[in-house]
Amino acid sequence: MATAAPIRSRKAQIDRTATALFRARGFAATSMRELATELGLEAGSLYSHIKSKEEILHRVCFGLAEDFFAGFAAATLDTAAPIATQLRLAIEAHVRVLTRDSAASAVFLHEWRHLSEPARTEFLALRDRYEASFRELIQRGIAANELHAPDAAFAALTLLASLNWLPAWYRPDGKLSPDDIAHRLAEQLLGGLLTNK
Amino acid sequence: MATAAPIRSRKAQIDRTATALFRARGFAATSMRELATELGLEAGSLYSHIKSKEEILHRVCFGLAEDFFAGFAAATLDTAAPIATQLRLAIEAHVRVLTRDSAASAVFLHEWRHLSEPARTEFLALRDRYEASFRELIQRGIAANELHAPDAAFAALTLLASLNWLPAWYRPDGKLSPDDIAHRLAEQLLGGLLTNK
DNA sequence: CCTACCGATCGGTAGG
DNA sequence: CCTACCGATCGGTAGG
Numbered sequence: 016m017a018t019a020a021p022i023r024s025r026k027a028q029i030d031r032t033a034t035a036l037f038r039a040r041g042f043a044a045t046s047m048r049e050l051a052t053e054l055g056l057e058a059g060s061l062y063s064h065i066k067s068k069e070e071i072l073h074r075v076c077f078g079l080a081e082d083f084f085a086g087f088a089a090a091t092l093d094t095a096a097p098i099a100t101q102l103r104l105a106i107e108a109h110v111r112v113l114t115r116d117s118a119a120s121a122v123f124l125h126e127w128r129h130l131s132e133p134a135r136t137e138f139l140a141l142r143d144r145y146e147a148s149f150r151e152l153i154q155r156g157i158a159a160n161e162l163h164a165p166d167a168a169f170a171a172l173t174l175l176a177s178l179n180w181l182p183a184w185y186r187p188d189g190k191l192s193p194d195d196i197a198h199r200l201a202e203q204l205l206g207g208l209l210t211n212k
Numbered sequence: 213m214a215t216a217a218p219i220r221s222r223k224a225q226i227d228r229t230a231t232a233l234f235r236a237r238g239f240a241a242t243s244m245r246e247l248a249t250e251l252g253l254e255a256g257s258l259y260s261h262i263k264s265k266e267e268i269l270h271r272v273c274f275g276l277a278e279d280f281f282a283g284f285a286a287a288t289l290d291t292a293a294p295i296a297t298q299l300r301l302a303i304e305a306h307v308r309v310l311t312r313d314s315a316a317s318a319v320f321l322h323e324w325r326h327l328s329e330p331a332r333t334e335f336l337a338l339r340d341r342y343e344a345s346f347r348e349l350i351q352r353g354i355a356a357n358e359l360h361a362p363d364a365a366f367a368a369l370t371l372l373a374s375l376n377w378l379p380a381w382y383r384p385d386g387k388l389s390p391d392d393i394a395h396r397l398a399e400q401l402l403g404g405l406l407t408n409k
Numbered sequence: 410c411c412t413a414c415c416g417a418t419c420g421g422t423a424g425g
Numbered sequence: 426c427c428t429a430c431c432g433a434t435c436g437g438t439a440g441g
Contacts, residue, residue, distance in 0.1 A: 166396070256423095
């Protein structure tokens with residue numbers, strides 16, 4: 016009889032547990048021994064599955080970056096739709112990524128600076144590109160007279176800031192479902208941007 | 213002849229330099245040797261001026277908490293003023309604290325979790341109380357029909373989130389002065405909240 | 410996946 | 426403020 020396949024690969028299990036620890040204690044303050052204990056094995060054994068502590072961080076940060084880009088691309092696929100609609104969908108997609116895995120999101124948002132070069136610079140370039148996508152969408156909305164804001168860059172920054180605070184207070188077992196939260200955030204943030212309310 | 217008094221006390225100098233390092237690398241990843249080198253002395257010598265690494269973090273976090281509370285109190289001193297005015301002043305006071313020392317602000321916002329108990333719990337209680345102040349102000353504004361928002365708690369969270377992103381992008385030598393930034397942020401964030409725009 | 414271990418570095422102290 | 430040092434812990438490896 017073959018042994019039952021593990022529900023998740025050991026590597027994925029390590030990533031998941033490490034992500035939770037990185038979020039709770041920070042990357043630098045999380046030790047590989049702590050991680051190993053949490054997984055029920057010895058510190059040295061981790062290295063049969065991963066190459067280094069930073070490799071985990073790298074996977075988490077760049078994996079989430081992909082998710083954010085994919086969400087934005089899907090939200091803005093229909094370029095004929097009103098910009099306000101595209102923006103609303105982009106906000107909801109962003110919130111969906113944040114709530115699907117808020118631990119990984121928190122690591123993505125706060126622990127990336129422990130990446131060593133060149134990964135750190137590459138990561139920041141991705142993040143800048145993502146912010147620029149929102150900024151440009153808002154700019155197009157202003158040009159089309161669908162949105163109003165004194166400064167598109169400012170508006171994009173505060174919009175993403177509001178959304179990115181979510182992992183700090185979101186509880187998966189809270190009263191509001193991820194979709195409720197996404198709708199409410201989109202509603203409130205667009206409320207300040209829409210030309211005719 | 214007496215030697216010239218140091219411009220700042222050595223202790224204050226240590227706090228300042230440590231704050232910059234904590235912000236750049238994170239508390240856990242900053243070593244006392246690094247800090248000592250930056251100050252031009254040996255690691256052991258730091259301990260003639262401070263008791264521990266965490267003591268510095270404690271001073272920074274609780275010192276900033278005091279500043280935030282003082283700013284809010286000053287902004288809401290005139291209880292006869294319109295709530296919208298009080299809120300605008302509170303936003304500007306918050307931004308002023310953030311821009312006056314953005315390194316300390318970043319440490320306040322992100323490194324507090326490296327405080328050990330009971331300081332950590334005390335700190336979170338202060339932060340909660342501060343957020344509650346904003347929430348209650350917004351609630352009163354809604355009751356007085358000066359502000360509108362589907363949910364005061366939500367509004368307070370997103371408002372503070374937008375403001376607290378500032379240390380991440382603020383550059384003291386940028387084009388906008390702290391007061392410019394404060395005004396713009398207040399304008400934009402109130403734009404979504406005011407009943408009659 | 411474990412045992413046994415490496416060199417490096419950590420926060421902090423004693424004694425001057 | 427320095428020299429010299431402490432015990433603890435770190436990320437990671439060799440060999441099985």
